[in-house]
Amino acid sequence: METPLTHNISPGKEPPDLVQYEKTGGYAALRKALTMSPAEVQAAVKESNLRGRGGAGFPTAQKWSFVPMGDDAPRPKYLVCNADEMEPGTFKDRLLLEGDPHQLVEGIIISAYAIQADVAYVFLRWAYKLAARRMERAIAEAYRDGYLGKNILGSAYSLEMYLHVSAGRYICGEETALLNALEGKRANPRAKPPYPQVSGLWGKPTIVNNVETLCNLPHILNHGAKWFKSLSRSGDGGTKLYGASGRVKNPGLWELPMGTPLREILEEHAGGMRDGYQFRGLLPGGASTDFVTADHLDVAMDFDSMQSVGSRLGTGAMIVLDDKTCPVGMLLNLEHFFAQESCGWCTPCWSGLSWIEEILQDMEEGRGKTSDLELLESHTHLLGPGHTFCALAPGAAEPLQSGLKYFRDDFERHIHEKGCPWREHGQGMQM
Amino acid sequence: MLSEQERREIEAHARHYPNNRAVCIEALKVVQQHRGWVSDDGIADVAEALQITPAELESVATFYNMIFRKPVGKHVILLCDGVSCWIMGYERLHQHLTNRLGIGLGQTTADGRFTLLPNVCLGACDHAPVMMMDDAHYQDLDPARIDEILASYQQEEEKSTDGNAADP
Ligand SMILES: Cc1cc2nc3c(=O)[nH]c(=O)nc-3n(C[C@H](O)[C@H](O)[C@H](O)COP(=O)(O)O)c2cc1C
Numbered sequence: 039m040e041t042p043l044t045h046n047i048s049p050g051k052e053p054p055d056l057v058q059y060e061k062t063g064g065y066a067a068l069r070k071a072l073t074m075s076p077a078e079v080q081a082a083v084k085e086s087n088l089r090g091r092g093g094a095g096f097p098t099a100q101k102w103s104f105v106p107m108g109d110d111a112p113r114p115k116y117l118v119c120n121a122d123e124m125e126p127g128t129f130k131d132r133l134l135l136e137g138d139p140h141q142l143v144e145g146i147i148i149s150a151y152a153i154q155a156d157v158a159y160v161f162l163r164w165a166y167k168l169a170a171r172r173m174e175r176a177i178a179e180a181y182r183d184g185y186l187g188k189n190i191l192g193s194a195y196s197l198e199m200y201l202h203v204s205a206g207r208y209i210c211g212e213e214t215a216l217l218n219a220l221e222g223k224r225a226n227p228r229a230k231p232p233y234p235q236v237s238g239l240w241g242k243p244t245i246v247n248n249v250e251t252l253c254n255l256p257h258i259l260n261h262g263a264k265w266f267k268s269l270s271r272s273g274d275g276g277t278k279l280y281g282a283s284g285r286v287k288n289p290g291l292w293e294l295p296m297g298t299p300l301r302e303i304l305e306e307h308a309g310g311m312r313d314g315y316q317f318r319g320l321l322p323g324g325a326s327t328d329f330v331t332a333d334h335l336d337v338a339m340d341f342d343s344m345q346s347v348g349s350r351l352g353t354g355a356m357i358v359l360d361d362k363t364c365p366v367g368m369l370l371n372l373e374h375f376f377a378q379e380s381c382g383w384c385t386p387c388w389s390g391l392s393w394i395e396e397i398l399q400d401m402e403e404g405r406g407k408t409s410d411l412e413l414l415e416s417h418t419h420l421l422g423p424g425h426t427f428c429a430l431a432p433g434a435a436e437p438l439q440s441g442l443k444y445f446r447d448d449f450e451r452h453i454h455e456k457g458c459p460w461r462e463h464g465q466g467m468q469m
Numbered sequence: 470m471l472s473e474q475e476r477r478e479i480e481a482h483a484r485h486y487p488n489n490r491a492v493c494i495e496a497l498k499v500v501q502q503h504r505g506w507v508s509d510d511g512i513a514d515v516a517e518a519l520q521i522t523p524a525e526l527e528s529v530a531t532f533y534n535m536i537f538r539k540p541v542g543k544h545v546i547l548l549c550d551g552v553s554c555w556i557m558g559y560e561r562l563h564q565h566l567t568n569r570l571g572i573g574l575g576q577t578t579a580d581g582r583f584t585l586l587p588n589v590c591l592g593a594c595d596h597a598p599v600m601m602m603d604d605a606h607y608q609d610l611d612p613a614r615i616d617e618i619l620a621s622y623q624q625e626e627e628k629s630t631d632g633n634a635a636d637p
């Protein structure tokens with residue numbers, strides 16, 4: 039099984055420096071890209087079927103295709119690498135940033151070339167201190183050896199690359215909020231249109247791509263679309279970093295073919311449940327995805343298959359719920375997170391989420407009423423797509439609406455037993 | 470006023486952005502790095518240097534979690550309350566830290582040594598529960614491990630005060 043994204047990465051080992059990275063074939067893809075036209079690079083990516091790994095799965099080449107090209111395009115143009123990774127339960131970009139920073143730098147340069155960007159920013163979350171040091175070093179090495187700066191490798195193409203370490207807030211990961219953060223403003227999302235591809239950073243054409251998306255580019259350029267598709271077990275090309283956390287035997291992160299079934303990830307890689315714990319359900323791709331249950335374990339973890347069972351691939355980082363953990367308590371934790379991180383622009387989001395949090399808190403503490411279930415349900419509709427500026431609110435609705443569906447009995451028990459059954463029996467849920 | 474060092478560091482960041490306004494978050498971080506937190510004076514200094522109004526800068530500073538507008542202790546403990554850490558024992562750790570330090574979330578110990586803050590997912594969920602102390606991640610935590618970590622900080626400080634005492 040091929041693992042292009044992680045072939046240079048082993049736990050506890052220093053990442054390859056520029057010279058070592060070159061020895062394993064590094065920067066060959068960039069050299070190749072520079073002999074192609076930007077349109078040819080875009081075409082190669084289009085053919086590969088690469089879909090964005092930031093959560094929404096938007097086809098990468100299609101996103102790029104909206105950027106104005108040619109001599110009269112507005113300048114400068116920007117490429118932003120989204121390394122904000124704050125989705126609860128998600129820890130995949132960190133591995134790529136820490137483990138092989140040059141792979142990311144090369145991916146960013148190739149993408150920037152494809153849209154003829156003049157400046158690239160890496161927007162990194164503050165908590166990733168080690169990643170910051172390693173990226174800083176990789177960028178400096180790339181400048182030193184002519185992969186960045188004026189006339190890259192003697193070509194006509196020039197690119198500046200800067201690291202921006204965020205001051206921390208989940209909403210900064212949303213691409214238009216991220217642009218405001220980079221401009222030194224409060225990170226409120228922007229209304230769309232205009233789309234960033236046309237009017238992004240400082241009103242100029244801008245692409246925002248996720249770390250994992252960008253890391254795929256050197257490999258697509260080196261080996262071609264056919265090879266990239268052959269890595270996958272589904273229609274979406276390539277491999278995917280899948281993660282698992284919660285009470286599984288072997289929590290971790292694995293690069294596997296896109297479309298690997300949930301069961302295989304959970305049982306073979308994560309080792310199944312820890313002794314004494316039963317599986318109840320999981321969020322397949324971070325906090326803002328819908329629960330799936332034991333009935334869905336044979337579904338392939340790819341964008342379309344997860345959608346067909348009412349959830350999303352999201353970040354591919356699954357969070358496992360066991361039988362000794364209270365689903366209502368878990369939802370309280372999640373909705374508290376979303377309420378706290380709401381930027382406060384849209385009423386259904388800031389007011390709805392704090393109301394939801396309060397209802398769940400009441401339920402946990404024995405003040406729940408039967409009518410609360412309907413109330414919660416109506417909130418999930420209000421938070422749904424189309425009612426708010428950004429996808430934080432619909433994301434917050436996903437675990438709640440599916441939780442209400444699959445764990446209804448547990449909600450009812452909280453109401454009837456006037457408290458949390460997991461806490462009452464003396465042992466709490468936190469053993 | 471900004472110190473010479475602060476000014477130099479802010480200028481280095483400024484080269485990465487097309488205008489002053491965009492540098493303000495980096496500038497606030499520089500001031501915090503040197504002064505521990507961003508006081509009203511810190512706001513005024515940065516606002517003056519970047520030619521933006523203190524009110525505007527204040528509204529940016531309060532938006533971001535990692536800009537501290539109140540003094541913090543010598544060591545800042547960020548306890549992850551993300552969902553994976555919650556499943557793996559956040560509440561127990563929270564209780565333990567609160568007992569050990571005698572403070573709740575958002576507070577600083579009377580001796581000014583520790584500030585305890587909640588934080589969202591720290592990106593190490595496969596090793597939950599997790600906290601950060603200053604710049605280091607600590608993972609796979611339980612109360613015993615927390616005691617070890619706190620003790621190691623204590624020793625560290627005793628060593629450095631011994632060092633100072635020996636200094637003429
Ligand atoms: C609230 C919120 C937070 C987000 N956080 C991130 C993030 O941390 N990293 C990321 O890559 N995308 C994040 N996204 C998705 C981005 O808006 C954007 O879709 C993504 O960076 C595009 O990259 P891709 O096309 O390569 O997938 C977030 C979206 C929302 C609504």
Ligand code: SF4
Pocket residue numbers: 209226227379380381382383384385387388426427428429430431
């Ligand atoms: S949905 Fe929530 S986070 Fe997004 S813009 Fe509206 S208030 Fe802000």
Ligand code: FES
Pocket residue numbers: 126127128549550551552553554555589590591592593594597598599
């Ligand atoms: S939830 Fe604590 S590190 Fe991710």
